[in-house]
Amino acid sequence: MWFEDIPLNVKVTVGSYEFTEENIIAFARKYDPQSFHMDKEAAARSHYGGLIASGWHTAAVWMKLMITHRRARVAAGDVQAQSNFVSPGVRDLKWLRPVRPGMVLTYTNEPVAKLDWPSLPQFGLIEGHNEARDQDGMLVYTFVNRVLIARRPV
Amino acid sequence: MRNVSDLLHFEDFRAGQLFALGTHRLSVEEILEFAREFDPQPQHLDPDAAKDLLGGLCASGWNLCAIAMRMLVDGLFNRSTSMGAPGIDEIHWRKPVRAGDRLRLDCEVLEVRGSSRPERGFVRFRFSMWRINDNPDGERVMMFTCPVMFRRRHVAAAAS
Numbered sequence: 668m669w670f671e672d673i674p675l676n677v678k679v680t681v682g683s684y685e686f687t688e689e690n691i692i693a694f695a696r697k698y699d700p701q702s703f704h705m706d707k708e709a710a711a712r713s714h715y716g717g718l719i720a721s722g723w724h725t726a727a728v729w730m731k732l733m734i735t736h737r738r739a740r741v742a743a744g745d746v747q748a749q750s751n752f753v754s755p756g757v758r759d760l761k762w763l764r765p766v767r768p769g770m771v772l773t774y775t776n777e778p779v780a781k782l783d784w785p786s787l788p789q790f791g792l793i794e795g796h797n798e799a800r801d802q803d804g805m806l807v808y809t810f811v812n813r814v815l816i817a818r819r820p821v
Numbered sequence: 822m823r824n825v826s827d828l829l830h831f832e833d834f835r836a837g838q839l840f841a842l843g844t845h846r847l848s849v850e851e852i853l854e855f856a857r858e859f860d861p862q863p864q865h866l867d868p869d870a871a872k873d874l875l876g877g878l879c880a881s882g883w884n885l886c887a888i889a890m891r892m893l894v895d896g897l898f899n900r901s902t903s904m905g906a907p908g909i910d911e912i913h914w915r916k917p918v919r920a921g922d923r924l925r926l927d928c929e930v931l932e933v934r935g936s937s938r939p940e941r942g943f944v945r946f947r948f949s950m951w952r953i954n955d956n957p958d959g960e961r962v963m964m965f966t967c968p969v970m971f972r973r974r975h976v977a978a979a980a981s
Contacts, residue, residue: 698888698890699890699891699894700894701894701898703905722908722909723886723887723890728859730860731858751864752862755915756882756914757911759909759910759911762907762908
């Protein structure tokens with residue numbers, strides 16, 4: 668797959684992930700040990716009214732699902748799918764609603780822009796709009812990812 | 822348990838303040854553990870495969886964010902009235918970060934502003950992660966900017 672081949676404005680479902688008390692607390696203990704992410708009683712007394720996932724957990728799950736999704740497409744013989752990503756960064760991460768135990772988030776990705784990346788002219792930059800919604804379809808998390816994709820050799 | 826009055830509240834932050842948030846030596850085990858669970862790409866898992874991509878095994882950018890968060894919680898949030906962040910404006914991953922790298926995290930207050938809720942306010946920070954292996958000034962490997970909510974010590978007067 669080359670930069671030139673990627674279709675814009677086509678939304679794909681990347682995958683789903685269930686947040687549980689166990690995986691929320693395990694992530695928080697390692698990376699984000701604030702009481703409302705890892706201590707049920709303290710979380711109940713906080714302004715969140717109960718345990719919520721670290722925003723970095725919600726963000727990291729996108730990467731996990733994206734890799735699984737791309738590998739499945741490669742395995743299915745979809746030559747459009749590149750399985751490795753190099754990214755200079757991301758932007759506009761918005762944690763719109765708290766993620767609580769029992770919530771299953773479904774993530775989508777939609778390439779929305781193609782940009783030049785002058786420091787590596789053999790690559791182009793794809794920007795994608797990403798969403799995660801809960802079982803009721805409520806929007807929980809959005810962000811813009813940015814990934815470098817090789818251009819078709821001339 | 823810390824006395825509430827000892828905690829950093831919204832009123833304690835000023836634009837231009839700098840906070841040092843400690844140092845951390847990145848281990849290969851940390852890179853692999855995070856990559857296996859969240860970012861199983863060859864550049865984060867396989868030293869041989871990684872050579873072609875980014876010059877060797879390097880940490881997932883999301884792993885660096887998680888490590889920065891841990892340093893930030895241990896170094897600042899857990900002695901504050903932090904109520905969490907509604908999002909991140911932007912994250913820049915500038916350089917591959919490798920096992921054995923010594924990292925330093927610091928942050929600068931960019932802006933303080935009130936909230937529509939009188940008991941809290943927003944502090945906007947720029948966090949920078951520096952590699953300090955040889956150069957004590959460091960090389961900036963990652964930065965991100967975000968607003969964080971803090972409880973106020975005194976409830977603000979209603980906006981007129």
